[in-house]
Amino acid sequence: MSEEKFRHNFDKNRTWFWTSIELLAMSIYFIITRRYFEYPPPTRDYLTILDNQLVQVFVIGVAVFGLVWSLFDFHQLHAHRYLAWLMLFTLAAYTAAFILRDYDLNRISLGAIFTGILLARIIHETLRNPELIDVKRRLKHLKK
Amino acid sequence: MSDAVIIAIAGLAAPVIVAIINGSNERKLLRLKEELKEKEDKEKDEDDN
Numbered sequence: 125m126s127e128e129k130f131r132h133n134f135d136k137n138r139t140w141f142w143t144s145i146e147l148l149a150m151s152i153y154f155i156i157t158r159r160y161f162e163y164p165p166p167t168r169d170y171l172t173i174l175d176n177q178l179v180q181v182f183v184i185g186v187a188v189f190g191l192v193w194s195l196f197d198f199h200q201l202h203a204h205r206y207l208a209w210l211m212l213f214t215l216a217a218y219t220a221a222f223i224l225r226d227y228d229l230n231r232i233s234l235g236a237i238f239t240g241i242l243l244a245r246i247i248h249e250t251l252r253n254p255e256l257i258d259v260k261r262r263l264k265h266l267k268k
Numbered sequence: 269m270s271d272a273v274i275i276a277i278a279g280l281a282a283p284v285i286v287a288i289i290n291g292s293n294e295r296k297l298l299r300l301k302e303e304l305k306e307k308e309d310k311e312k313d314e315d316d317n
Contacts, residue, residue, distance in 0.1 A: 168271045169271070170271040170272035170275065171271060171275075173272070174275075205287075205290075208283075208286070209283035209286075209287065210283075212282040212283040212286055213279045213280065213282065213283050214279070215282075216278045216279045216281065216282035216283075217275050217276075217278060217279030219278070220274055220275050220278030220279070221275055224271060224274065224275075243282070247282070247286060250286050250290065251286060251289055251290065251293070253290075253293050253297065255297060256293055256296065256297045256300070259297060259300045259301055259304055260300060262304055263300060263303060263304050263307070266304070266307050266308070266311065
C-alpha cells in the first residue's frame with residue numbers, strides 16, 4: 125500500500141482510529157491499575173470479571189482491529205460492521221459496569237463519563253448515513 | 269448474578285439496536301433510491317416531450 129493511500133485512509137477513518145486509541149489506552153489503564161472494580165468496597169462480584177486480564181486481551185484485540193481497519197480500510201466479510209458491533213458491545217458493557225459501581229459508591233466517576241461519551245460517539249458514527257440524507261435532499265428538491 | 273445479566277444485556281443491546289436501526293435505514297435508502305430514479309426518469313421524459 126502506498127504512503128498516499130495510507131494517509132488517505134487515516135484521514136478518512138480518523139474517528140475510528142482515535143476511538144481505537146482511546147479503547148487501547150483504557151485497557152492499558154486497567155492492566156496497570158488492576159482490581160479497579162474491587163476497590164473501594166462494596167464490591168459486586170461480577171464486575172471484577174471486567175478486571176480480568178483475559179477480558180483486557182479481548183478489549184486490546186478490538187482496539188487493534190480498529191487500528192488496523194482504520195489504516196488499511198478493508199471491506200472483506202463486512203469488517204466495518206463487525207468492528208462497530210464489537211466496539212459497541214465492549215463500551216456498553218463497561219459503561220454499564222461503571223454506572224453500577226458509581227451507583228453503589230453514590231458518586232460519579234470519570235470512567236462513566238469517559239466511556240459514556242465514547243459510546244455515544246460510536247453510536248453516532250455507526251448510525252450516520254450521509255447517502256440517505258443526500259437522497260432525501262434530492263427527492264425534496266425534485267418535489268418542489 | 270443479576271449484575272452479570274445487566275452487563276450482558278447492556279453489552280448486547282447496544283449493537284443489536286444499532287444493527288436494527290441500520291438495517292431499517294438501508295431498506296429506506298434502497299426504497300428512496302428507486303423512488304428518486306423513477307422521478308428523475310419521469311422528469312427526463314417530460315423534458316424530452
